[in-house]
Amino acid sequence: MGLDLYGNLGELLRLDHDLGVSMLPRIPAAQPPPAPARAPATVAPSPAGATPRDPATLPPLDDRHLADLADGPAAEQLPQIAQRIAGCQRCGLCQTRRNTVPGEGASDAALLFVGEGPGAEEDASGRPFVGKAGQLLDRMIVAMGLRREAVYIANVIKCRPPDNRTPETSEIVACLPYLQRQILALRPRVICTLGAIPLQALTGDLRRGITRARGTVFTWQGIPCLPTFHPSYLLRNPDAKKTAWKDLQAVMAMLG
Ligand code: SF4
Numbered sequence: 001m002g003l004d005l006y007g008n009l010g011e012l013l014r015l016d017h018d019l020g021v022s023m024l025p026r027i028p029a030a031q032p033p034p035a036p037a038r039a040p041a042t043v044a045p046s047p048a049g050a051t052p053r054d055p056a057t058l059p060p061l062d063d064r065h066l067a068d069l070a071d072g073p074a075a076e077q078l079p080q081i082a083q084r085i086a087g088c089q090r091c092g093l094c095q096t097r098r099n100t101v102p103g104e105g106a107s108d109a110a111l112l113f114v115g116e117g118p119g120a121e122e123d124a125s126g127r128p129f130v131g132k133a134g135q136l137l138d139r140m141i142v143a144m145g146l147r148r149e150a151v152y153i154a155n156v157i158k159c160r161p162p163d164n165r166t167p168e169t170s171e172i173v174a175c176l177p178y179l180q181r182q183i184l185a186l187r188p189r190v191i192c193t194l195g196a197i198p199l200q201a202l203t204g205d206l207r208r209g210i211t212r213a214r215g216t217v218f219t220w221q222g223i224p225c226l227p228t229f230h231p232s233y234l235l236r237n238p239d240a241k242k243t244a245w246k247d248l249q250a251v252m253a254m255l256g
Contacts, residue, residue, distance in 0.1 A: 058169070058204040063177035065090070075107040077185035081178055085158045091174040093159035099126035103154030103182060110255055111146065112188040113137065114179065115230060116197040117157030119164050128153045133231035137194075140231070140244075144252050154182055156201045167197060169206065176201050184221065190254045191223055192247075195230030215247050217254075226251050 069080055082102035088094060101118040104127060113129075121131035129137050141148050157167045157175050167175075179201070183191065193199050196210040202220045214227050228247035229240050 056205065056207045058176075058201065058206060059173055061173055061177050061180075063180070066177055066181055069181065073107070074185040074187075078103075078107055078182060081181050081185065085178050088158070088175075088178075091159075091171045093157070093161060093171060096162050097159035098123045100158050101126055101128050101155060101160070102158055102178070103128055103152060105148070105152030105154075106150050107152075107186070109150065109152035109186060110189040111151045111251065112183065112186055112191045113141075113151060113153045113194060114191060114198040114202070115153070115155045115194045117155045117167055118160040119232075120160070123160035128155055129231075132235060136231040136235060140248060144248055152182075152186055152188065154179060156198050172197070172201055183223065188223060190251055191220065191225040192251050193225055193227045195233060199227045214243070215250060224254060226254065 066081075066084065069077065069084075071077075082100075085100045085102045088100065097118075101122045105112075115129060118128065119131050119133070121134070122128055128134070137153070138148055141151060156172060156179055158178055159175075161167050161171070191202070193202060196208070199210055199213055200206050200208050202225055203218055210227060210229060210233075214229060217224050217226050219225060226247060228251075229237075229244045234241050234244055
């Protein structure tokens with residue numbers, strides 16, 4: 001998992017340009033965090049204190065439709081979850097989607113990226129992060145010394161919201177159990193959340209903003225999560241790329 005400076009020199013230099021940094025990164029020496037204990041493969045409870053009457057917190061989730069999913073290796077669970085997603089009609093987004101986008105990657109991934117939801121290219125292909133933002137994410141992953149195939153990439157929302165609008169709270173509540181089951185199956189060592197929606201979904205705090213929260217570690221089911229900006233935001237706001245690169249360096253340090 002260490003950074004191959006020579007093998008990735010070209011990508012690093014490209015990312016230096018993309019992210020607006022002026023020199024190659026120094027990898028901070030850090031001890032990897034202890035591997036979190038494997039939790040029983042049950043659906044995570046709703047955020048503590050969440051009530052339907054509090055608009056600032058995520059309402060309780062209804063995850064009974066996944067209660068019959070068997071425990072087992074991630075390589076077995078992930079396709080079952082994707083199959084459930086493919087037939088899902090739990091919110092109105094099923095009426096406008098072309099394809100569901102469950103996520104993809106290595107079933108033994110140490111690092112999980114979580115974005116907001118599919119855009120047009122993702123809706124057309126059924127794969128996450130394949131548009132322009134996905135191409136930037138790919139370069140970020142390579143600059144971290146990793147390969148896209150070695151990480152896992154998923155979204156909170158598995159069907160494209162029309163016109164790429166922000167998902168509604170009811171849609172997040174309907175869809176979040178799938179991501180939670182994916183995380184519990186994968187048990188990655190680190191989760192890097194991209195943008196405000198996955199930050200809010202995994203903390204249950206709908207007021208939490210990415211600008212203040214980025215770079216600040218929180219945990220979900222004992223797994224450290226580090227929020228940073230969404231690649232789409234970085235494409236619109238190149239000045240934020242330097243900050244995002246610092247966050248990715250922190251992720252690299254957490255991976256060890
Ligand atoms: S967005 Fe999620 S909850 Fe809504 S239909 Fe798609 S898979 Fe189901």
